[in-house]
Amino acid sequence: MKQVLKIVQKLKPQAMHAAANSYSPYSGFQVGAAVCGREGTVYGGCNVENASLGITQCAERCAISTAISCGEKRGTLAELLIYTPGSKAHAPCGACRQVMHELMAEDSVVVSCCDTDDVMAWTRSEYLPDAFTPESLLDEMNPAKSS
Numbered sequence: 125m126k127q128v129l130k131i132v133q134k135l136k137p138q139a140m141h142a143a144a145n146s147y148s149p150y151s152g153f154q155v156g157a158a159v160c161g162r163e164g165t166v167y168g169g170c171n172v173e174n175a176s177l178g179i180t181q182c183a184e185r186c187a188i189s190t191a192i193s194c195g196e197k198r199g200t201l202a203e204l205l206i207y208t209p210g211s212k213a214h215a216p217c218g219a220c221r222q223v224m225h226e227l228m229a230e231d232s233v234v235v236s237c238c239d240t241d242d243v244m245a246w247t248r249s250e251y252l253p254d255a256f257t258p259e260s261l262l263d264e265m266n267p268a269k270s271s
């Protein structure tokens with residue numbers, strides 16, 4: 125729990141800033157995220173909705189995409205914080221869990237917070253047990269090599 129509070133203190137300002145920039149005219153649900161890369165660089169992201177709702181991008185994936193575009197590599201992202209204005213912390217969606225699992229560090233932690241003390245936190249195996257991974261895909265493409 126001490127680690128969770130430390131992550132909230134470290135990443136919440138950037139996640140709140142990102143949430144304020146959210147483009148969410150359809151849901152009105154502002155979300156900000158901040159992810160910490162190697163050497164402590166923090167990258168923010170917000171949800172970016174679209175009239176074609178299926179292509180809406182969540183804040184978590186926006187922050188991770190920003191981190192990757194700035195040079196972070198698979199496995200270098202250690203902590204990700206999700207912030208939603210209001211009194212309740214919210215869990216990441218399934219698509220974000222898949223992206224976080226593939227790109228964040230094995231020992232990474234994901235935390236969700238809001239404007240109250242309500243906080244949720246997950247390890248990688250907690251937010252996506254039995255994940256489909258790049259290694260799963262390679263095993264299927266090269267069945268002889270997987271055994």
Ligand SMILES: [Zn+2]
Pocket residue numbers: 182183184185216217218219220221
């Ligand atoms: Zn999502």
